[in-house]
Amino acid sequence: xxxxxxxxxxPPDYYGIEYExxxxxxxxxxxxxxxxxxxxxxxxxxxxxxxxxxxxxxxVPGLPDLVFTANAGLVYQNLILLSRFRFGVRRxxxxxxxxxxxxxxxxxxxxxxxxxxxxxxxxLFCGETLFAGxxxxxxxxxxxxxxxRLGVRTLPLELVDPRFYHLDxxxxxxxxxxxxxxxxxxxxYGRTVLQDQIPELIQVSAEEAVSFxxxxxxxxxxxxxxxxxxxxxxxxxxxxxxxxxxxxxxxxKAGGSAxxxxxxxxxxxxxxxxxxxxxxxxxxNRGRVQESSNP
Amino acid sequence: MxxxxxxxxxxxxxxxxxxxxxxxxxxxxxxxxxIDSLLLPKxxxxxxxxxxxxxxxxxxIGTGRKDPSHxxxxxxxxxxEKLSQIIADLLPHGAVPVDVGNVTTEPADLPGxxxxxxxxxxxxxxxxxxxxxxxxxxxxxxxxGITVDPVAQTARCIPMTEVTARQPIVVGYAGVRVIPVxxxxxxxxxxxxxxxxxxEKPRAASLAAVANAIRATRAAGKKVLLVGGPAIVHTGSGExxxxxxxEGWVQVLFAxxxxxxxxxxxxxxxxxxxxxLVKGEPIEHGHENHLRAINTIRRLGSIRAAVEAGVLTSGxxxxxVQAQISVVLAGSIRDDGPLPDVITDTLAAQTAMxxxxxxxxxxxxxxxxxxxxxxxxxxxxxxxxxVCVDINxxxxxxxxxxxxxxxxxLVTDVEPFLxxxxxxxxxx
Numbered sequence: 055x056x057x058x059x060x061x062x063x064x065p066p067d068y069y070g071i072e073y074e075x076x077x078x079x080x081x082x083x084x085x086x087x088x089x090x091x092x093x094x095x096x097x098x099x100x101x102x103x104x105x106x107x108x109x110x111x112x113x114v115p116g117l118p119d120l121v122f123t124a125n126a127g128l129v130y131q132n133l134i135l136l137s138r139f140r141f142g143v144r145r146x147x148x149x150x151x152x153x154x155x156x157x158x159x160x161x162x163x164x165x166x167x168x169x170x171x172x173x174x175x176x177x178l179f180c181g182e183t184l185f186a187g188x189x190x191x192x193x194x195x196x197x198x199x200x201x202x203r204l205g206v207r208t209l210p211l212e213l214v215d216p217r218f219y220h221l222d223x224x225x226x227x228x229x230x231x232x233x234x235x236x237x238x239x240x241x242x243y244g245r246t247v248l249q250d251q252i253p254e255l256i257q258v259s260a261e262e263a264v265s266f267x268x269x270x271x272x273x274x275x276x277x278x279x280x281x282x283x284x285x286x287x288x289x290x291x292x293x294x295x296x297x298x299x300x301x302x303x304x305x306x307k308a309g310g311s312a313x314x315x316x317x318x319x320x321x322x323x324x325x326x327x328x329x330x331x332x333x334x335x336x337x338x339n340r341g342r343v344q345e346s347s348n349p
Numbered sequence: 350m351x352x353x354x355x356x357x358x359x360x361x362x363x364x365x366x367x368x369x370x371x372x373x374x375x376x377x378x379x380x381x382x383x384i385d386s387l388l389l390p391k392x393x394x395x396x397x398x399x400x401x402x403x404x405x406x407x408x409x410i411g412t413g414r415k416d417p418s419h420x421x422x423x424x425x426x427x428x429x430e431k432l433s434q435i436i437a438d439l440l441p442h443g444a445v446p447v448d449v450g451n452v453t454t455e456p457a458d459l460p461g462x463x464x465x466x467x468x469x470x471x472x473x474x475x476x477x478x479x480x481x482x483x484x485x486x487x488x489x490x491x492x493x494g495i496t497v498d499p500v501a502q503t504a505r506c507i508p509m510t511e512v513t514a515r516q517p518i519v520v521g522y523a524g525v526r527v528i529p530v531x532x533x534x535x536x537x538x539x540x541x542x543x544x545x546x547x548x549e550k551p552r553a554a555s556l557a558a559v560a561n562a563i564r565a566t567r568a569a570g571k572k573v574l575l576v577g578g579p580a581i582v583h584t585g586s587g588e589x590x591x592x593x594x595x596e597g598w599v600q601v602l603f604a605x606x607x608x609x610x611x612x613x614x615x616x617x618x619x620x621x622x623x624x625x626l627v628k629g630e631p632i633e634h635g636h637e638n639h640l641r642a643i644n645t646i647r648r649l650g651s652i653r654a655a656v657e658a659g660v661l662t663s664g665x666x667x668x669x670v671q672a673q674i675s676v677v678l679a680g681s682i683r684d685d686g687p688l689p690d691v692i693t694d695t696l697a698a699q700t701a702m703x704x705x706x707x708x709x710x711x712x713x714x715x716x717x718x719x720x721x722x723x724x725x726x727x728x729x730x731x732x733x734x735x736v737c738v739d740i741n742x743x744x745x746x747x748x749x750x751x752x753x754x755x756x757x758x759l760v761t762d763v764e765p766f767l768x769x770x771x772x773x774x775x776x777x
Contacts, residue, residue, distance in 0.1 A: 188443075197443075
């Protein structure tokens with residue numbers, strides 16, 4: 055048996071709209087805390103039902119977006135590249151993230167000063183390659199630096215629609231060779247890169263993209279996504295995936311959905327490094343890998 | 350010796366054309382998986398879309414899938430403002446300006462000398478970085494140093510002999526860059542003159558190109574410099590040069606004692622070195638005419654005085670006085686006399702020539718003189734087109750070999766060249 059997936063979440067105790075840093079946020083509209091809590095619990099339950107171990111970071115008053123743990127950093131094996139947020143209101147989350155990862159045995163690293171980077175919100179592995187979004191939140195230079203630091207091929211993609219300000223709002227790898235994406239969030243160069251590099255690319259329509267259907271959580275062959283993307287759900291089912299649509303409307307008010315609310319601590323399903331690491335780990339656990347006796 | 354810097358970088362787009370104003374330039378680099386992510390093509394596309402140009406100085410492509418690539422680009426735009434717009438646009442795509450640092454200066458410790466590590470100039474357009482900004486070096490000239498005015502934030506070429514104590518002089522190579530004159534592409538007045546020197550070129554086409562270059566220089570408000578040797582007079586083409594001056598095709602004249610003396614001898618006695626220019630035969634006591642001409646001018650005090658006194662009434666020097674063009678007569682060790690207008694202090698003559706060149710010379714035509722052509726070539730910036738006409742190919746070669754690589758040479762007899770040039774340019 056391979057180790058169960060581990061996901062970091064943050065209870066939405068202090069979640070709300072306290073500022074506007076993306077086109078979805080509206081101070082006037084506000085949120086309904088009871089509904090938000092219910093929806094968050096629904097997501098947590100769905101993950102637990104799939105055998106996922108949920109780790110939590112304590113919520114902090116005045117940090118409403120700490121709930122979006124995908125933005126805490128980028129996990130690569132035992133390393134976390136901690137985010138440096140573009141907006142000051144979110145930079146206050148950084149020390150809490152730092153403390154949590156240090157306390158949980160991660161090797162923590164920061165990007166050089168002056169570079170912005172918003173973690174798994176803007177960087178997603180598909181196969182061996184790290185696809186990375188830039189322009190609204192993260193810098194292309196951050197991604198180029200990360201590629202060098204991790205020794206992995208990192209392809210920065212420019213995001214051109216402010217509604218899709220993070221890569222995880224318009225792109226979601228399902229496995230090493232498959233991803234869903236909303237073409238309108240990228241320019242010609244970005245679309246060309248995705249088409250060239252990912253063998254199976256599933257397009258999401260504009261109307262389903264705005265319901266955050268790309269902001270999905272993948273656990274094995276199950277895809278948890280916001281309600282409101284029936285066409286995509288059907289497409290995925292046709293390809294042999296199980297879909298788990300959940301109501302996450304309260305979080306879409308802040309520009310986030312299922313994926314933003316989670317950070318996969320053991321590596322995303324589509325990351326080759328995860329499967330090679332877990333395969334190795336499970337094989338070691340089962341004693342199948344031995345030192346070679348050959349010279 | 351050669352003053353041409355190496356040009357081994359890859360030119361990826363059309364460079365600025367000669368005659369265009371100097372373009373502002375900034376070097377940026379981009380490192381990472383810039384090929385597969387199409388970041389590099391995107392950056393190059395954006396430079397072009399925004400009206401800039403680029404030159405790929407370095408491009409190392411990673412060999413494996415995980416290997417990063419590295420590109421260094423010189424980005425150019427027609428103005429500093431346009432350039433900073435382009436650079437600002439490139440930054441979000443991962444391009445980083447390469448910090449080349451500011452230029453370093455040392456105060457001159459001795460007058461008339463550079464500090465030991467002085468930067469030695471070429472004749473090519475040069476810029477120095479002062480307080481993070483690229484500044485054009487004024488008065489571009491080969492074999493000089495560069496002095497910087499830190500207050501005005503300006504820089505200019507300075508000859509060794511003009512250095513004063515404590516003057517800030519550029520040392521080392523950091524913060525200095527040379528912008529080479531680009532070889533023209535496409536059709537220009539000189540495009541057909543592929544090789545620098547040849548006697549095999551079609552005469553009429555070459556001549557038309559020179560005439561057109563002179564017209565273009567005047568149309569651009571620049572001055573035409575004629576550097577002439579005594580062969581102009583010996584060959585009987587003094588009248589052609591007179592016409593060119595009279596009709597406004599020459600604004601600056603550099604020559605030596607000989608051209609002026611032979612021209613005045615002809616005006617006063619009808620001979621050149623005692624030989625009748627009409628009959629082509631020596632006349633009695635003709636050899637004296639040469640010195641008598643010099644003596645006449647010396648007695649009157651100057652060539653201008655001779656014109657004003659009504660003694661000198663024709664010829665090149667007469668026309669030069671009448672047209673009030675700049676004339677620099679530089680002396681040499683073999684001069685007879687010399688004429689009172691001749692500057693016998695070599696350094697003073699160089700200074701006078703520099704001043705005349707800096708006053709807006711845009712085209713130089715050197716005819717029948719090795720000495721004065723080379724001296725002029727030494728002083729001219731490389732962006733001033735230089736045409737050298739001589740019956741001896743060695744004169745032209747010598748000029749180009751001494752660093753004036755912009756020289757276009759015409760190996761031909763001076764007289765028919767000047768006659769055809771005058772009839773091409775002049776109306777009557």
